Amino acid sequence: MSTFTEHKTVADRSASDRRRHKQKIEKAIKEGLNDIVAEESIIGQDGKKKVKIPVRGIKEYRFVYGDNDTNQRAGTASDRDVRRGQKIGESPNKRKAKGNDPGNEPGEEYYEVELTLEEIAKYLFEDLELPKMLRKSLKKTEVEKLTRHGYRPKGIIPRLDKKKSAISRIKRKKAATSREDFNEEDDFSFCEDDLTYRHFKKVKKPNSNAVIFFVMDISGSMTRNKKFLARSFFFLLYQFIRSKYEKTEVVFVSHDTSAYVVNEDQFFTRGNSGGTLVSSGLEKVLEVISKQYHPNSWNIYTFQCSDGDNWPDDIDPTMRALEQLKSICNLFGYCEICPPGEGSSWSNEWRLSNVYKPMVDSKLKMVEIKRKADVWGAFKSLFSKQLRVSI
């Protein structure tokens, strides 16, 4: 009465639906990333560090009853003792959401996705762009670059050649139709053998370089909180610029009344004393540039973080240094850190943001960070494509 058949087709029938699902999750990750860029666990890590990110599952919405006291549910307890008013912790129905019954409402789903910082940077910076810049004449360094070099049957998904793969699927299907044992029902989705990947080869090429100067005020008024905000901001900048250039150098300059070139560790941890002379920091940058990074061969970016305090007497030297810097930088970004309740000791008139304001244009941009949640927004407003169009 019954028949038995071995399932012949090896086709992975849900492959394309899984891929679509994955794309949706990636989109959700991207949207969720904005919340995590200022998390302490990722700031200051190197690019290979893996970060676990919880992503809310892609929900399928239905009319359902809410989880509240009007919605009673039932359970069984068999020989266990249960009594009225007993607390039973999390809902057992929700905990075990089964996926194979149509109409069975699954509970809240979370995926934990492991990404490296480099991947995060890829997602984050996809829609952002460096400001318009003249590619500086290339420094005489060489770098290995990948160029196209034929096709291979194995490879990674981003290198999949869709057209070639589609052609070989059609070929396979045509071949199968002419066979005697051809079965209408067979699923001709893509199978492993159809997939064709572009192959790349390493080629030596001259390189374009970038150097980023991070200038931070470490005077007494920069509290721990302010420094953390500055650090988050710098971290994003670093990841971003590195994702756009093959080679990026970073110079950390910290200053109170005088400026020093320091290493990353010192930059973020030391300090907290003395008054402020902003000009010292900017002059230090100029000095380093003139020694090591000729503007003709380097793309130069300078980012300054400060709480806006400066000695009134220092305004003029600061402006002079700034003007000079602006003329040789691809972009000068100023970020003022001003958390509410941690006000400045000087009057508003002398705040750097007010002093810099007249000079703001496409090469000198200014942003403000009040709290952690602002970091990403501030960063985006420096680089977003839309902004550039409007300028």
Add this chain to the structure above:
Amino acid sequence: MDWDFKLLKEWDDKISEIALKHGLDWYPINYEVCDYFSMIGHMSYHGMPTHFGHWSYGKNFERTRQMYNLGMEGLPYELIINSNPSIAYLMKENPAYLQVLIMAHCVGHSDFFKNNRMFKDTGADSVLARFRNSKKRIQSYVEDHTIGIEEVERVIDAAQALQFQTNRYGKIRPTQKELVKKYKNLIKQDKTGEYIGFDLNKIPLEPDYDILEFICKYSRNIPEWKRDIIEIVSSEAKYFIPQIQTKIMNEGWASYWHYTILNELELPSEWHIPFVKTHNQVIRPHVGGLNPYHIGFTIFQDIKKKKGIEECFIVRESLHDVAFLRQYLTRELCEELGLFSFSLKKKHGYTIDDVSDDLGWESAKKVLSNNTGTNSIPVIYIDEIEQDNTLIVRHEHDGRDLDLEHAERVVEHMTYLWGSTVKLFTIIENEVWEI
């Protein structure tokens, strides 16, 4: 692998012989043997050999695989679809005794599909062709460069959000023509003046519970391909609804028969312990939760004991889960199952409301019934189309409030399909609420 097709055929013959003797009447079954990866693949599409693609099935797959890998679904995978012939899947990795148990279980399901009256309109003879055809059509829309996958997915997302919003328990949806006739008669025979000023042009004349069909019929300027996708999703829901409405009975019936048949088969002695173990695992109570195999098996055994097997056959033919529980879930059984009701209290978390004692068993049973089959889906109906084409939709509040996050998003989906404003009225914490 301790089995081959020859061995399975031999056991199938023996199973069939016993099942026939007991009066079971099932469709021929085509067993397909596949590995666990394909098994999960088929499960993601509810067992349909062909099915249109949509990301939600990819999600099904990932979730099932995740549970499989975690060993959470330690149960033997059993999958059979309501078609003639029935298609059932056997996992290559299963040992012989388990294949035999699953085959006996499948005979029970197939008998249920063939005889239970809820399934009489599911078109078991043509279902495979229908699904194959739907897949082709949807694929053609995806490949049509004027439509494309994003648009197709959007429509499927929206239609799936509403697919189970339809008439329940065999209630037939009257056509507009029939309704007009009905109300013309009522107006003619009206003696109390109830129908003075009754507007025969109102759409719909009576609350319409079949939201997707309503949208297909009355939405303006809806392109043919969208209508087609909506109809595909809507008719798929109608095919699956009987399974949702008979889950407990269907699993109980199949478990009752695998148990009976295997006890009568002369199994090799080394199979006894694994068989009993697996059977107990299948019908074990889920403490704190509900296991349909457990509840259904317990009730069918009780019916058999008290009223005989003939009554069981009548039940499998004529009832759905809600009626099954109402008639056969006795006070003693509630107590035996340890049935209780619970809800989420604001301050205390999940708290037990009623237990199966003198005072509470009826209320606990009522709660179970409210959560059984399509009763667990809120009842929403279309009330009217306003002058400006705004669609007025209402929730039949039965004491349970809607989940607002979900409701808002479903209304968005509805607005997309309808093409104009949609307003939903419900009650939240005793206040009228409009979305």
